Amino acid sequence: MGVTIPGPSGEVKESYEISNSLRFNDAEDTKLDRPGISGTLSKAHTFSVWIKRDRTKPSGRHTIAGMGDGSGDISWLMFNNDSLIYYATGSGTYALTTTAKYRDLSAWYHVVAKVDTTQSTASDRFKFYVNGVEQAFTGTILPQNHQANMDAQLVAFNSSDVMDGYMSEFHFLDGVAYDPTYFGEFDNNGVWVPIKYTGGNYGTFGFYLEFKQTGTSQNSSGMGADTSGNDNHFAVTNLTAQDVTTDTPTNNFATMNPLDNYYAGATFSEGNCKIVTGSSPTTFVTSTLGVETGKWYWEVKIIDKAGGSDDTSIGVQGGVSPGATDQMGYNTAGVQLRSNGNKHTNGSNATYMAAQDNNDIIMVAFDKTNNNVYFGANGQWGDGSGNTDESNPTSAISITITAGDFVFAALGDMDGSDTCTYEINFGNPSFAISSGNADANGYGNFEYAPPSGYYALCTKNLAEFG
Numbered sequence: 001m002g003v004t005i006p007g008p009s010g011e012v013k014e015s016y017e018i019s020n021s022l023r024f025n026d027a028e029d030t031k032l033d034r035p036g037i038s039g040t041l042s043k044a045h046t047f048s049v050w051i052k053r054d055r056t057k058p059s060g061r062h063t064i065a066g067m068g069d070g071s072g073d074i075s076w077l078m079f080n081n082d083s084l085i086y087y088a089t090g091s092g093t094y095a096l097t098t099t100a101k102y103r104d105l106s107a108w109y110h111v112v113a114k115v116d117t118t119q120s121t122a123s124d125r126f127k128f129y130v131n132g133v134e135q136a137f138t139g140t141i142l143p144q145n146h147q148a149n150m151d152a153q154l155v156a157f158n159s160s161d162v163m164d165g166y167m168s169e170f171h172f173l174d175g176v177a178y179d180p181t182y183f184g185e186f187d188n189n190g191v192w193v194p195i196k197y198t199g200g201n202y203g204t205f206g207f208y209l210e211f212k213q214t215g216t217s218q219n220s221s222g223m224g225a226d227t228s229g230n231d232n233h234f235a236v237t238n239l240t241a242q243d244v245t246t247d248t249p250t251n252n253f254a255t256m257n258p259l260d261n262y263y264a265g266a267t268f269s270e271g272n273c274k275i276v277t278g279s280s281p282t283t284f285v286t287s288t289l290g291v292e293t294g295k296w297y298w299e300v301k302i303i304d305k306a307g308g309s310d311d312t313s314i315g316v317q318g319g320v321s322p323g324a325t326d327q328m329g330y331n332t333a334g335v336q337l338r339s340n341g342n343k344h345t346n347g348s349n350a351t352y353m354a355a356q357d358n359n360d361i362i363m364v365a366f367d368k369t370n371n372n373v374y375f376g377a378n379g380q381w382g383d384g385s386g387n388t389d390e391s392n393p394t395s396a397i398s399i400t401i402t403a404g405d406f407v408f409a410a411l412g413d414m415d416g417s418d419t420c421t422y423e424i425n426f427g428n429p430s431f432a433i434s435s436g437n438a439d440a441n442g443y444g445n446f447e448y449a450p451p452s453g454y455y456a457l458c459t460k461n462l463a464e465f466g
Contacts, residue, residue: 016196018169018248021052022211022223022239023271023430026062026162030243032155032209032224032234041067041148042203044116046173047077048183050249052108054164055258055268061085061161065172066154067205075148077113078161084128084135087111088142090149096139098128105258105272106288108168108249110184110192116177117146126149129180131192150205155224155234166271168211168248169194171228174203188452194249207232214241247271247428247458251443254289254298254426257410261285263326264412270423270430274303277413277420284313284328284336284412287426289457291368292406294465296457297439297450300362301410301431303421305339306431312339313416314362314422316373318399318407328410332400337362337375338414340384341386343397352397353382361447365393365454368407373395393451409457427456 024030038441049064061080068074068089076087082101088094102109112129125142128135155170156163171183182199184192200250202208208228215221216236223244224234247253264285265278275285305312313327315333328336328344335345343352356362356377363376374393375382382388384395401407413420423431427444437449441464444456455461 002283016194016250018050018194018250019246020211021050021166021168021243021248022209023166023243023247024156024163024239025054025243025270026164027269028238030156030160030238030244031114031162032236032239034153034232034234034381037045037150037153039150039151039204039207041075041205042095042175043118043145043147043264043424044175044177045075045203046115046171046176047111047113048169048171048173048178048180048197050108050110050168050170050330051153051309052166052168052247052271053079053102054166054271055105055107062163062165063154063156063161064167066162066231067150067152068148073232077111084130086115086126086128088148089147090148092140093141094140094141094146096126096128096137096141098130098135100130100135100138102130103259104228106252106255110180110194110249110250112180112183114177114179115142117142120144132180132184132186147309148234149282150278152426153205153207153232153234155209161193163268166247167209170209170285171197172199172205173199173208174206176201176203200229202228205232206230207234209234211244214244216240242430242432245271245428246443246445252407252459253428253444254283254287255428256409256424256453257288271428273425273428273430274423275411277411279419283326284317284410286317286408286410287457289459289462290318290406290408291366291457291462291466292404293368295369295454295455296366297446298362298364298409298427299425299429299446299448301423301425302339302356302360303361304419305358306413306415306418306420311413311418311420312356312411312420313410313414314364314375315410316366316399317363318401319405319412327414330414333402333405334410335373335397335399336412341388343375343380344398345399351386352384352395353377354386355386363448364409365451366402366409367396367454370396371399374400427458
């Protein structure tokens, strides 16, 4: 029989740091699974997982986890049309869907699904929580004593319902129904933060995925390593060491923002770090995090610069969101670097550094305190006269920002007849890094060392320097 345990009353737990997440990409059919297991899932169980979504999926599902026999009794947790859904079949079909929508693609969500079908009161058999708050939902409650058979466990199920985005700190408890207070708490600012789980009770099929390992085998060295003590390790499909990131609920890194894409029509993947520009020339997309002070560093790898010599558009923009034909640097509040080496700001082009090509890694150093931007490539910085040969950023491009305005990283292209492809690295790279360099605070993973005094664009650094 299942046991429902309300959260520990009056107990104060200290928040702690989560070090890793795993990035899933639906285009590559990425997944973790445990095929061939058999048994019966307990009538009481708990999902607790932190999620950062890649992009909304207006007419589809993003499966967080699924388990069952593949044909009869199943138990799935997923996003569906931007709501959360718990979906179960067996002695009927039950789809419980939150009335709330979860469309913030810059934020980490803590999702808890609490199931206990032994309860005689229907409303006690299922609860949804997001960031510590119980969520209203619609649908028919599971019948008393509903139970799923097992012959597989899946995380980010690879079908038409694939997952896009990041997962972190994934607990599945088989045999108990726990409240979110076992996994998180509100800090002094009223923000829901993770705490170390100490409740045990993982049960037969339970697991704890920390995503600290980078191997591809189904063992304790693999990305799907179960550290609950059960050794319920997951097999890895189409995931690489590059998909293990330090973008976590306790240190949220910038990515590019699919919600600021109305005119640009770009395509986003790889946790919003890979961008294929759209058919609208001159306009651009921006980052999820903006800054109003401090010094910041990031890298952009040119995957495909398209047909022209000056198609790429890499830089910063402040003051406004892009309009239908606004280009980066169309006013004094932004600047773009084009692939011919020219800079473009306040509507004018001028020579800055050498031309770039596919597979070049562009370095961007942005000094918001003094409103200066510097560009480089492949470990050397531009000299402002058409060469890329400086060991340090010294040739500043000045922009003018209205007090209080935020400035964002930006990507675009200058030719609507073709598209550019980029992978951007704010410290959580989607492309392979051969050397590995962190900032002075130890954050980020870059191909080239950030200049002295410049930092990765993440919430830990923003709290100190932003």
